[in-house]
Amino acid sequence: MKPFVLIAEDESAVSELLLYNLKKEDYDVAVAADGEEALMMIDERAPDLILLDWMLPKVSGIEVCRRIRNGGANPNMPIIMLTARGEESDRIRGLDTGADDYVTKPFSTTELMARVRAVLRRIRPGLKEDKITVGDIIIDRVAHRVMRNEGEIHLGPTEFRLLDYFMQHPGRVFSREQLLDTVWGSDVYVEARTVDVHVGRLRKALRQGGGEDPIRTVRSAGYALRGD
Amino acid sequence: MKPFVLIAEDESAVSELLLYNLKKEDYDVAVAADGEEALMMIDERAPDLILLDWMLPKVSGIEVCRRIRNGGANPNMPIIMLTARGEESDRIRGLDTGADDYVTKPFSTTELMARVRAVLRRIRPGLKEDKITVGDIIIDRVAHRVMRNEGEIHLGPTEFRLLDYFMQHPGRVFSREQLLDTVWGSDVYVEARTVDVHVGRLRKALRQGGGEDPIRTVRSAGYALRGD
DNA sequence: CACAATTGTCACATAACTGTCGCGGAGCAG
DNA sequence: CTGCTCCGCGACAGTTATGTGACAATTGTG
Incomplete structure (x- = not known):
């Protein structure tokens, strides 16, 4: 075309x-x-x-x-x-x-x-994919929507970018610093613990769709999306 | 390719x-x-x-x-x-x-x-690989996961680093001092016997996956991972 | 301007992990 | 077999990392 x-x-x-x-x-x-x-x-x-x-x-x-x-x-x-x-x-x-x-x-x-x-x-x-599916979560970057088990999940902008990034690399562990660099941007300075709060908010929102927590905490290393 | x-x-x-x-x-x-x-x-x-x-x-x-x-x-x-x-x-x-x-x-x-x-x-x-396999143990450093015979093994941060180090040099014997230097870091001071405790914890965790003890104790020398 | 949504920090509770001890058993030389 | 050293491991108290509710500041909206 x-x-x-x-x-x-x-x-x-x-x-x-x-x-x-x-x-x-x-x-x-x-x-x-x-x-x-x-x-x-x-x-x-x-x-x-x-x-x-x-x-x-x-x-x-x-x-x-x-x-x-x-x-x-x-x-x-x-x-x-x-x-x-x-x-x-x-x-x-x-x-x-x-x-x-x-x-x-x-x-x-x-x-x-x-x-x-x-x-x-x-x-x-x-060019990134329009939709990514990992487990029971579907993220549609064009429509800016997230679905889990047929239900729509509402996310704030930051949580959306966070989930988006996780879903591009399912399974991989990211340190708080890496997440700040990529999801927040390398120029902004925020506390590393802020990542925790947003991960918490993301978890809470994702909980709406049922099923177990798709985000894995790796102590002293960071967070990862359960992949496969 | x-x-x-x-x-x-x-x-x-x-x-x-x-x-x-x-x-x-x-x-x-x-x-x-x-x-x-x-x-x-x-x-x-x-x-x-x-x-x-x-x-x-x-x-x-x-x-x-x-x-x-x-x-x-x-x-x-x-x-x-x-x-x-x-x-x-x-x-x-x-x-x-x-x-x-x-x-x-x-x-x-x-x-x-x-x-x-x-x-x-x-x-x-x-060169560091993303995944290392020794015997029936697989360590995935990107996902920060350890598998043994299809089962996932949960390790604390120190045990993870310890196993990681062993798996990079299968078969080789390390003294407690060497392990402290590399796995703990040359700047921290802890008792040499602490290594024993963590090796013990690592063994215990690895036992979950079945099979025999993959860590060999070399009396008055140190520990080694059974390689091949 | 009021209102709702979102964001970054903090404080606190709790869970996870760490280093040390001490006891008892195993290994080893004589 | 004896005596010695070395090692395994359960217990434990101290430390560290994480989860989460609250809150003020900021942003976007009508």
């Missing part, structure tokens, strides 16, 4: 150019003229890649990016940011927000096409 | 060059453009070798290296560091952090390919 690329760009001169070149390279393409429209189309048509203008009417490009990254249907959606020349700090903010690549306007179309290919090539391995 | 090489490099000129050459030598190759992406791919695809740029956006190469070495899924993952010319102190830090080799940019591709082959060929004896 042809990759589907969304162009979020308000200057029609630019979007027409991109449209032309992308179609020539045999992609499915759509154009959104402002941030609001972009978000809607992202939601409805789940693009494989977004070319996202930095400055967009209604909802800015950076805001669109942020929303995709935390809480969007597919947080791994590849994004190439289009920015005006210069603006070094903007570049950094763009990558910080989670863009996969950025291109400064005006740009060479061949270069941009190369980057598009590169990003799309990258998604194959990096 | 083809060895899988991960390139963690943000300059596309360099990564494209490496990509081209590595593919020509029939490796599976992937590119990560920043440290964060690199960590993700390391986690998900378990490369056989990483070409790691010293300077990487988001998470620096040295930080990536550090995280692999302590606490990664495979702490023995071979790493070749790519650094800018000069920077002798950086070199040293790179090797200190645990890189297996380093190459200064700009580099000769043939030389780099030779080093890649060399590192992949190299099999270090001290």
